[in-house]
Amino acid sequence: MSRLAVLLLTAAVATAQPPKPPATHQVKLDGQTFTLPVGFTIERVAGPPLVDRPVSASFDDRGRLYVTDSSGSNEKLTEQIKHPNHRVIRLEDTKGNGVFDKATVFADKMMFPEGILWYRGSVYVGAPPQIWKLTDTDDDGVADKREIWFDGKTMTGCGNDLHGPYLGPDGWIYWCKGAFAKQEYTLPNGKKFTTRASHIFRARPDGTGIEPVMTGGMDNPVGVAFLPNGERFFTTTFFQQPAAGHRDGLIHAIYGGIYGKDHDVIYDPDHKWTSPNLMPVMTHLGPAAPCGLLCYQSNAFGVDYTSNLFACQFNMRKVSRHLLKPSGSTYVTEDYDFLVSDNTDFHPTDVIEDADGSLLVVNTGGWYKLCCPSSQLVKADVLGAIYRVRKAGAISTPPQARRPVDLSRVPSSELLNLYGSRPEYRDQIVGAIAKRVAEGELRLSLATTSPTAVELACAVVWALCRSNGDGAREASRALMGHADDSVGIAALNAASLWRDRDSVPRIIGVLNHRSPPVRRVAAEALGRIGDDRAVGPLIKALADEKNDRTLDHSLTYALIELDNREFLKNSLDNGDPRVRRACLAALDQLGEKLDPKVVLEAMKSKDAALKETAQWIAGRHPEWADDLARVFAKQLGDKSLTPADRDALVLQLARFAKTPAVQDFLGRNADQRGTSVEPRRTIFRAMARSGYKELPELWATALTNVVRHSTGDVLADALATLRAVPVPKNKAAELTTALAAVSVSGAPAEVRLTAMAAVPGGMPSLNDAQFKLLLASLDRERPAAERGLAADVLSRAKLSPDQLSAVIALLPIAGPLEIDRLLGTFAQTKDEAIGRKLLAALKTPEIRPALRADGVKERIKHFSPAVQKEAESLYALLNAEYEHQRARLDETLKNLQPGDIRRGQAVFNSTKTSCLACHTIGYVGGKIGPDLTRIGGIRTERDLLESILFPSASFVRSYEPLTVTTRNGQTFNGIPKKDAPDEIVLILAADKEARIAREDVEEVRPGKVSIMPDGLDKQLTPQELADLIAFLKACK
Template identity: 50%
Template sequence: MTVPEGYEIEIAAAAPLTERPMIVNFDDQGRLYIAESSGSNDKVQQQLIDKPHSILRLEDTDGDGKFDRRTVFADKMMLPEGVLWHDGSVYVGAPPQLWKLTDTDDDGVADQREVFFDGKTLTNCANDMHGPYLGLDGWIYWTKGAFAEQTYERPGREPLVTKAAHIFRRRPEGGPIEAVLTGGMDNPVEVAFTPEGERLLTSTFLEQPRLGRRDGIIHAVYGGVYGKVHGVTDSHPMTGGYLPAMTHLGPAAPVGLAYAEAGEARGDLFATLFNMHKVIRVALTPAGATYTGEPQDFLVSDSMDFHPTDVTQDADGSLLVVDTGAWYKICCPTSQLSKPDVLGAIYRIRKTGAPRVDDPRGLSMPWDVGPEELVGRLGDERPAVRHRAIAALAKQGEPAVAALAGISPSASTMARRNAVWALTRISGEPARAAVRAALQTEDESVGHAATHSVSVWRDAAALEALLAQVQAPNAPLQRAAAEALGRLGDPKAAPALLDAVGATEDEILTHSLTYALIEIADPAAVRPALRSTSPRVRRAAMIALDQMQPAALEPATVLPLLTSNEPLLAETASWIATQHPDWGGALSGYFRSRLAKAAAGGESLEAQLGRFTADPAIQKLLAESARSGNVAALRVMAKAPLKEIPESWRAAVVAALGGSGAAPLEAAVQAARAWPQPEKPDAALQAALLRVGRNDKAPDAVRAAALDASVESLDAVDPLTFDFLLARVAPDQPVPVRGPAARALSRAPLSTEQLTALTAALPPAGPMELPLLVEAFGASSDGTVGEKWVVALADARGLANLRPDILEKAAAPYPEPVQKKAAALLAGRADDRAADQQKLQALLAELPEGDVRRGQAVFNSSEASCSSCHAIGYAGGRIGPGLTKIGEIRSRQDLLEAVVFPSASFVRSFEPLVIQTQDDIFNGVPIEEDDAQITLALNADDQARILRADIEEVRPGTVSVMPSGLADQLSRQQLADLLAFLEATRWGAR
């Protein structure tokens, strides 16, 4: 491990005190509580039954910085994903529940266990909950990940029913639960707080993996909706789109996050990157109403088994870094091999030669003292002393208010700000009045904390002060005031909020101002702003009226702005329109003009139109446009989530198939392929597709796709068509050609002679095409044909990876001797992990030295087809994980295993699903979903759109869409070259 010059690192705790620490937190005595893993990788539902994990308490009895005493504070715990000591109890997030553990007799063992919160969901990756974390406001915060539906009661309002990611908060004494943030990310983890109470969050999948981006750190602004783009956020109010990440980290899997309160690092963040084997330091810099954060490496390990999961600052200013070891592999492809014997440890990093801090926790000080003395400690340079003073004053309650309110104006900013935080934890009007007085200060930091305080208490008496603050020229204070005004819900605030919108170009501040209008939910107070001369004010008014409950925006207000010369208004009108599939009829004239001007299409136009395909007026428009070969219309029709395709569309595609031009022809074929088949085949459409398939002037990919969509309608396949398809399944053909050709052959009514000829295609067939070609032989029972194709299959390069059920089904119609020979091809196949590992090790040992440049050619070749599904930088497919920085997070063995055994593990958010309908079973990666449908990527060039109404069962898949068999498809030198290229892939498009 390396740390920056001027720092030193030592072990603070290791086995046998702790073996697999995950998350840590100190109590006010300096005792360290640890969420300790047992090393189990059992399914989480089994772990919920077994409860094999524990909470440890470590002590440093001699003050040398190394822990030397261990107590098992709580055993029999579900996987603990957060630990917090607060007010004599230890709170532990162990999904689906958040526990409050208390040691009532001070023997070091929790004897009282209470459920503080029950989320009632536990998904396969157990990322339903992380935390909890204590806010400076005294609320307990935690995060919700995964996408399981949870319900939260809200007094006086409809319950919050949500599948989205969130930060939630609740007072320690219980009561209602509030959502602070919403998102489409899979795994929000740790929340840290600035001295002003602002929230910062580590999370995975803030964006779909591409261009070296994925995970990061966000400034968790109240009411914000953050990425990735996901249907789970659709039911939540938005202010015009997703808010951006503060710091992008790539596929780093950030976990722990700490705000440094002491030493030379004060004001910086530290974050642990599980996948990158490092801890980073992030310089937090104010930028308008938010922050920027520039990451720099702080601690870096060259061990692939070093997985840091938490970082915290000790009372003396040193950092503790938690390495959990190499046990974890649940939903984590970077830890493919579970190594529970490779233990973790806790490391201490301190500045070399840093002066010793005397009594860093104030343990020698008396704490059973009056409020005046405690107030005097709020500005202490020792963070632990300050925090203990805040807690002690809060514990004293109303009797402490006078001393807190009377803090000297000449006291430090720190002391006066901490007085506000102590008051925030005290209920009652005297405490509220004292905080309101603090709103008048000229000190920005103190005022910011006071604004947060009146916000969480919804203190209506602060209205006038907040109205003044929201219009003052200070973006962070304006944003905090806007948050408070929205929570007050007083329509009197609307004019001030709208005035502030017109005076700023800060997008984060604009979000908070707009969200406040949404929360106030008074249409009469907002509608006059629709006539404003300021585009920004009109934008905020439109969004607020549209997103408040109930919505109060009419289509007639939006439609004229779709063609506005003011880009901001046109963009806003377009965004609002896409939120309303019921507005299709009103929008048909607008879309007619757009289609005429952009016949070749565009993602924006197609996405907008796609929301309205159930509307009869839009259906008619699309049919008229498609008849003339409008590519955009044809693409929209292909993606339409309709159970029954309108007859006018089928007729339009028939007309387009008879036209000229490669792009319209391809789009028309893809539409016909994508549509669900009617009960009675459409003879005109089938005939049109066959004409395209037999047209030797059309591109090969279009011909193959057309035949794939129509060949089943034939009674027999003519020789020229068969010869074309047979030639197009050769390994040297491009993927978009050989895939459809193989599928066409698998369904075609081939003669005995044609099946015999097809046997020659089996030995060289690629892993994607071989299963389809084998399926073709299932339509015959001729013993001679059977003997020939089984013999040919024995020489196939992809035989070892052919699924047994495909072979058994193809051989079933044939005489018994053929069936026995087919079964013999699979005899001795071993699927167990040990055999796979043996093969992997042997393959590693025999691979020659690879060449990066040759590996790049292999990656992009039609033989390996890696770039069909995986992107590096701007180039490549999006079906599989992005590989822009894959060399940083995967070892050579990991990379080889991913190529050889792609179904051994799945990257989170790329797990395959098996979806069963009444008529079919689909296996693929979900790439898009909404309330109406799920779209699966079945392979490099095929997708299935499945209406939710047709789904009978959804279950996790076990077979990757990435084909097995590439190790046999490539030579050993090609494989070595490919690995060298992937290992060298450590850059990102910036």
């Protein structure tokens, strides 16, 4: 039975009953307890002093293991590159017992290690910004030849610009680009390719032919593995913004696909979309911080394990196992824990397969903290190790048995038998068989589908793929007709890589294959080869109603690569909406000038995919605004619109808001008091998302009238719009009068506060009623939104000396979330007496925990030298407290009482902590801080406590703050929500953003201060703190 057939049978059984996880047992080793399946053993095979902090590993053809060994440095990479001090160690098992007993420093003074690969006599090491090729020409165990094989020319502070390299079965070398630095390439077709996005790239072993395989907005694609048929998979952090426990992912890397997260970089013009939607994740991993990824090739663990994926999960302290099951043209997985440690400092970073089918698991230890969301406690002394997991009773293959052998005189029939019986020689045997196949001396059966025969046929395809010559191409084409789909997919992938034009007629026939994965890979190949004979068959294949998202992508992407615009335009009147959708998308991505009438008509389609694609295309054509305004008018009044339809309409209106026709349409309809509520609220939301630096005058007038005459949701949404986008200066006075009237009306407190917060330039003065409302709203028991609004109003309002003194008196009882914003209130005065009062308040024990010396200096720098001098004693206190942070953490942890989970949930949801304003658990909560749905599974009690006591000690990846200074001297510190060529949008607090035009930016630098305030623990009793920690630990 073929491997694909086995997978299909497994899928059918799985639908009948839920899979049961394998039984497990525990092994105590190295002071920790490992949990792994029954029938497996684990042993330590390397560690100090041979290797201290192993990161990744790769075997050579003689069983010697090359390991990247970190120095333990956590300096930013821009500093490390000045004095690189990492190593590559070569380990040997001289006794043949599976334990390494000899180490040689193969290469020293290496940059931060991000991956390693032995291939054809050289060791390739990913060391940002380069991949190095290291060769030992005299076999003394030391690399005497060092070459830069690839130079990405970019290196960010975290080093996620580059991971890998990884060897594909096709003989090409693959690697990952993360971070979002701009890189430039020349593709094999001569076109320039400029990108800031994440990618999998590949190139020939000689470094030529560089091309992207997939594109993404993820931060850190970090592991790549291949099925025997050539299908690619990778793991990554931040496939999406954290939500409902999802964040990182295991992904089927479809050629040309654009994956999450939704980030500005994926919209660069060189990235071609096939749909408005990102490609799907295969398996959600949560906050796993995945590292190494392996596709298990052997059957030593049993046939159920062959072609399983194994993924290292750094944060979760485990290696997971993923059984692939075909699903349409892609895969889904059944997921199990394979190896789990109870040691908080066990961090697996690589998993590789030895020749005997055992697995080596690399534990790097506790040294790594660079850009790591875990505790900033340096644990360079907690060293790593390498472990071997094998089936109980299995016998290790001695490294000496793997030495190269002469197969030239072995008869072909015997070679075929050797393949199944001598796994240690398989690579050499495959090479010999492929040579004979290419020369016509040997033919493989296309009908034999035993697992060994299928595995051999796939391997021969790849050996042929690595060979030049017509004979290799012809032999590979013949294998497209193999009875097993896996072999056909491998042969199609080989033809695709070689752009084998002579294979086109055969591949066109494969577009009708019964297997969706085969059809998908055939489409990929036809697009890459670039023969116009394929256009018509691809169009026909699109009409199949059984096509899924992944197959539709490959068919559409092939049409984009073929670039036959006349055929595509002639197909826009095809009777099948699937065909019209794909042709519209392809033409749009090719830059073809589309007829707006065709697109507008498609926007009315009952086919959801066609309608969505048409709306997406229309959103990038402002010249169609006049026609679209009429369409929007009809949609706006449609009472049958679902919430999702309205959200889509908001985005459409926002995209076109800068065109005269739509700008006028929105302005005229915003103040239609006879109109129902929902259309007007839709308009306000579109205005807020329009991207204007200030509102057009027509909008400002309309919104001012809304403020004068409206109540309820309409008024609230109008105020939110006015807070998001300021009005022109000539409209400010009129709006201020209207807002002031709302602030003293009978409206709810939050509405009155929002009105004051929306006043252009801040409230010019505050009467007693307004000031009392603001002070009352700062009470810790008030909702976080009200407290934030009150602090924002006070920070911008013009206050009298008495009012400033009243704010100072309030500081000791204000919440830590508001204190920093309240300090901004004092930027309006240089009064020395006020300055001294302020310092006296800041020195009190109640306030100090919420302060940072850098932040205070920025807030009081305008006061007199006398005040500055007096502030030195405050800085001394703050710095002394910083020095005692570790002791305080230890003491608090030592005295932490047992907590109650239910009470902790109440603390989390309370107005006292306002945790829910920034953090999500499940589907509930704010989005500006990390998702905490599964935080208890990846963070220790100490880590959680440290993040509450000292939130600026470490920053979670993708939540690092930026400090932006504008040309007029303003400074903003916040989390970047958008970092685009035209503007930067920072999240300053749960209820506040700053939109800064690029032309106004003077400097952008990494922030040192979290927007999460210090001192939250001071708002809680010891029992409440313990309860909160208990609740967070239970979130798994």
